[in-house]
Amino acid sequence: MKHTLAVFGSAFNPPSLGHRSVLERLGQFDKVLLLPSYQHAWGKVMLDYNARCDLVRAFICDIGQSNLELSTLEQEIAIGDNAVTTFAVLEALQLDYPDSDITFVIGPDNFLSFQRFYKAEDILKRWQVMACPETVPVRSTLIREALLNKTDISDYTTPTVNKMLVNDHRYQFNS
Secondary structure: OOEEEEEEEEOOOOOOHHHHHHHOOOOOOOEEEEEEOOOOOOOOOOOOHHHHHHHHHHHHHHHOOOOEEEOOHHHHHOOOOOOOOHHHHHHHHHHHOOOEEEEEEEOHHHHHOHHHOOOHHHHHHHOEEEEOOOOOOOOHHHHHHHHHOOOOOOOOOOHHHHHHHHHOHHHOOOO
16 A cells, blocks of 8 residues: 655644644644745745744644644755745655655645646646635634734644744744
């Protein structure tokens, strides 16, 4: 039986309980790569990449799900500050994991606009694409807004990520 690999790309700006609700439903995969966007394809302003990777590491530890792993592949294959396409990520992963069945996991918002993805038809021909909506309605935007309004975020993310966002200036969002 082939090794199964799920790729969950997101800005993780920051990781939320909505993200966790998706990840908890990916237990059937041998490995789930959490892949923070290096640069957002559609220009979204995000925390520094390394800060988001730190948050994802803490998030993975808090969740304690054994098949989760941070992937910094986008940074590794990026050219300058250009966004990395999903197609390029999946091609690189297929080279790194030649004997794996790869599934690209996206939220329903991206699934509905999937035709906008670079080489969307080629992606569908070569890999599985799985739309997996969050079951907990907490998005990163809600966390950023709460932080800017100096309100409690403990119901929106995991404990360690919460502490990092509240107590460490490296993870502060500007208004």
